[in-house]
Amino acid sequence: MAFSPTVVPSFISPEIKKICLNIADNDRVQFVDIEPRAKYTPNKCAYNAKDEAETVGGEVVFGRAIFLWDKVMFDLIGHAVVEKDRRYYCVTPSKMGDQKVLFVPDPSIRFDFDNPNSRLPSCEVAISKKPEVQKLLNVREDIRNIKIKYPVSSNGVLLSPADAQALSVLERQQTDLLSRVIYALHPLKAKCACGSAKQFKKCCRPHMQRVYG
Numbered sequence: 001m002a003f004s005p006t007v008v009p010s011f012i013s014p015e016i017k018k019i020c021l022n023i024a025d026n027d028r029v030q031f032v033d034i035e036p037r038a039k040y041t042p043n044k045c046a047y048n049a050k051d052e053a054e055t056v057g058g059e060v061v062f063g064r065a066i067f068l069w070d071k072v073m074f075d076l077i078g079h080a081v082v083e084k085d086r087r088y089y090c091v092t093p094s095k096m097g098d099q100k101v102l103f104v105p106d107p108s109i110r111f112d113f114d115n116p117n118s119r120l121p122s123c124e125v126a127i128s129k130k131p132e133v134q135k136l137l138n139v140r141e142d143i144r145n146i147k148i149k150y151p152v153s154s155n156g157v158l159l160s161p162a163d164a165q166a167l168s169v170l171e172r173q174q175t176d177l178l179s180r181v182i183y184a185l186h187p188l189k190a191k192c193a194c195g196s197a198k199q200f201k202k203c204c205r206p207h208m209q210r211v212y213g
């Protein structure tokens, strides 16, 4: 399942504030407008923000974009935005077509623009205490730890044979665990995680029930 069930949270809950205090030692979490530039690509937010900041005379601010998979986990993805006239904005197009990103500045983030392997840190925080959720987070961390060795744009082409092998095993585990977690926790009446726009209970759940039920 390629679809990611995480979304931009609709409001800043006390839980989000608490996580931000743990992550970034500040509570300056805020919704930031996305003003995408056609010349920029997703996944390159650091370079996009640097280019924009140099163009408009602003500053690059590093932090975390916060995404929520309701009842399951938070995804805290390293992100870069632009600060200009004391206002933050994001110039990186959202793959999901989002118009806002929930952002918290993280002064601990360092990014080496001269190193093509530089990646912004990411982490996930479980909401659910179900063991499948913790296993899923562990697998995803293992995947990140392999990918972090390679440039962002490599898309697997340059992976060593050992890493490619490990990655394919982990990705299969991730797919299975994702399905299990969706089956166990996705709200029945919410839109299905496959992206069909149908209710979960009328779309993929009946099929999953044969496998996981």
Ligand SMILES: [Zn+2]
Binding pocket: 192, 193, 194, 195, 196, 200, 203, 204, 205
């Ligand atoms: Zn479905």
